[in-house]
Structure formats: structure tokens, C-alpha cells
Amino acid sequence: MTRHRLLLGLLALVLATVASTTLLARAGARPDPCATKGAQARERGAVVTGSGARVLVIGDSYSVGAGVRPDQSWPVRLPGRVRVDGFSGSGFTRGASPCGDVSYATRAAARHLAGVDLVVVEGGLNDVDQPLADLDAGYERLRRALGERPLLVVGPPAVPLLPYDDVAAVDARLAELTASHGATYLSMLDTALTFQPDRLHPDAAGHRVFGDRVAERVGQLLTRRSRPRP
Structure with a gap:
């Protein structure tokens, strides 16, 4: 017993x-970080702001509004009816993200783009450690996916976490590629932002500054597009 x-x-x-x-x-x-990013992307993509011309924003964690509320993220400051396709950690290159091919071109190719008046593509920070040849290839794929749709490319800002020269190299290449395709490029290197403690993502005030700078150029492009041809 x-x-x-x-x-x-x-x-x-x-x-x-x-x-x-x-x-x-x-x-x-x-939780799986890629699954979390995917959920955040879907949540942000469900938010549509404004009215008028249809504007699609394709971007990275800045477009998602990582670390701030969705209503504080910079795309909400743009004119038009704005929808966001953002995925944190993504970029022009396939290798920018550890979550597989979530590059801008791949996501653009998977979207229904009919009726979009302007595409705003924002990013570049996640491409700073990728070969420039891959950046070129990613940009070319993006242009093919977008076709002849009007495009505004918004380059990466200078951030405390990353070497300025690395960011500037991406900015310069994106400017060259955009000019060669007859699209519009907006450099953000000289835009003074305020950041969250990670020294990478803008805080709410930084998003306001970023958004207002982009909104000015978007407004110009939409006005130009709406003018009747002689």
C-alpha cells in the first residue's frame, strides 16, 4: 500500500x-512577428479617410503608423479619399523584409488598381542594407505593376538610428529612378522630424510634419490632374 x-x-x-x-x-x-505585422496591415488598410480623388498609399511602418494611433499616422493628412497598403519592415526590395516577398511591387500587383487617381509610394529605410541593384530591380517591378498610373515616390527621411550616408544613397537612387520614369519624387532628407524612443519611427508630431509635407505635393498633383486640357 x-x-x-x-x-x-x-x-x-x-x-x-x-x-x-x-x-x-x-x-x-x-506571437509570430510576421503574423502581427500582417494583422496590423489589414487593420490599417480597413481605414479610409477623406473624400474626392482616390489616393492609394503603399509603404512601410510609417504608413501603418507604428507606435501611434491610426488617426495620427501621416496618410490621414493627405487630400482625397485615401487608402493605405502598408506593411511594417517592407520596402522596394524583396529582401527588405524577413516576412517573405512583401515588397511594394508584389503588393501593388496583387491589388485592384482600377479607379485609383494617384499612387503614393513611401519608403526606403528598410532598403538601406540591400544592394542598389536590388533596389533598381524592385523599382522596375513596381513601375510595371502600376502601369501608367500617376506616381509620387516619397523617399526616406534622415533618422537617428541609421547612418545618414546610407539613407542618402537610397534617396539619391530613388530620385534617379523616379526621374527616369517621368514620375514625381519627394525627398524627405531635409525634413526635421521628432521620433519615438526607438529613434526610428516618428512620434505623433513627427507624423504631422511628414504628412503635411507630403500633402502639399499630393495636392499639387491632384490639382494638375483635374485641370481641363486645352
């Missing part, structure tokens, strides 16, 4: 240990 009770006690202890380990593992488990 004593031995039987001892065995039952040991079995109970083993079961309790297994259960505790399982609970601890579940409590310490972290």
Missing part, C-alpha cells in the same frame, strides 16, 4: 510538472 501511494504521488508530481511547464511555455510564447 505504501509503495502504491508512493507511485501515485510520483505520477501526480510528474503530471503537475508537465502541466506547469506547458503553462509557462504558453505564457512565455511570443
Whole structure:
């Protein structure tokens, strides 16, 4: 009887240990970061702001509004009926994101673009560690996906976390590529932003500055597009 009770006690202890380990593992488990980014992208994509000309924003975590409320993210400051296709960590290049091919061109090709009056593509910070040849290829794929639709490319701003020269190199190449295709480029290198503690993402005030700068150029392009031809 004593031995039987001892065995039952040991079995109970083993079961309790297994259960505790399982609970601890579940409590310490972290959600898949790519799944989280995907959920954030869908949540932001469901928010449509404004009215009038249809504007599509394709971008990275800046477009999503990482670290701020959706109504504080810079795209809400743009004129027109604005929809956002943003994915944190993505860029022009396929290798910018560890979440597979979520590059701008791939996402643009998967969208229904009929009726879009202006496409605003924002980014470049996630491409600073990618070969310039890959940046060229990603841009070319993007232009093919967009066809002849009017395009405004918004380059990367200078951020405290990344070397200025690396960001400036991406800015310069994007400016060259955009000019070669007859599209409009807006450099943000000289735009003074304020940042969150990560020294990478703008805070709410930084988003206002960023958005107002882009909104001015978007307004000019939409006005030019709406003018009757002689």
C-alpha cells in the first residue's frame, strides 16, 4: 500500500510538472512577428479617410503608423479619399523584409488598381542594407505593376538610428529612378522630424510634419490632374 501511494504521488508530481511547464511555455510564447505585422496591415488598410480623388498609399511602418494611433499616422493628412497598403519592415526590395516577398511591387500587383487617381509610394529605410541593384530591380517591378498610373515616390527621411550616408544613397537612387520614369519624387532628407524612443519611427508630431509635407505635393498633383486640357 505504501509503495502504491508512493507511485501515485510520483505520477501526480510528474503530471503537475508537465502541466506547469506547458503553462509557462504558453505564457512565455511570443506571437509570430510576421503574423502581427500582417494583422496590423489589414487593420490599417480597413481605414479610409477623406473624400474626392482616390489616393492609394503603399509603404512601410510609417504608413501603418507604428507606435501611434491610426488617426495620427501621416496618410490621414493627405487630400482625397485615401487608402493605405502598408506593411511594417517592407520596402522596394524583396529582401527588405524577413516576412517573405512583401515588397511594394508584389503588393501593388496583387491589388485592384482600377479607379485609383494617384499612387503614393513611401519608403526606403528598410532598403538601406540591400544592394542598389536590388533596389533598381524592385523599382522596375513596381513601375510595371502600376502601369501608367500617376506616381509620387516619397523617399526616406534622415533618422537617428541609421547612418545618414546610407539613407542618402537610397534617396539619391530613388530620385534617379523616379526621374527616369517621368514620375514625381519627394525627398524627405531635409525634413526635421521628432521620433519615438526607438529613434526610428516618428512620434505623433513627427507624423504631422511628414504628412503635411507630403500633402502639399499630393495636392499639387491632384490639382494638375483635374485641370481641363486645352
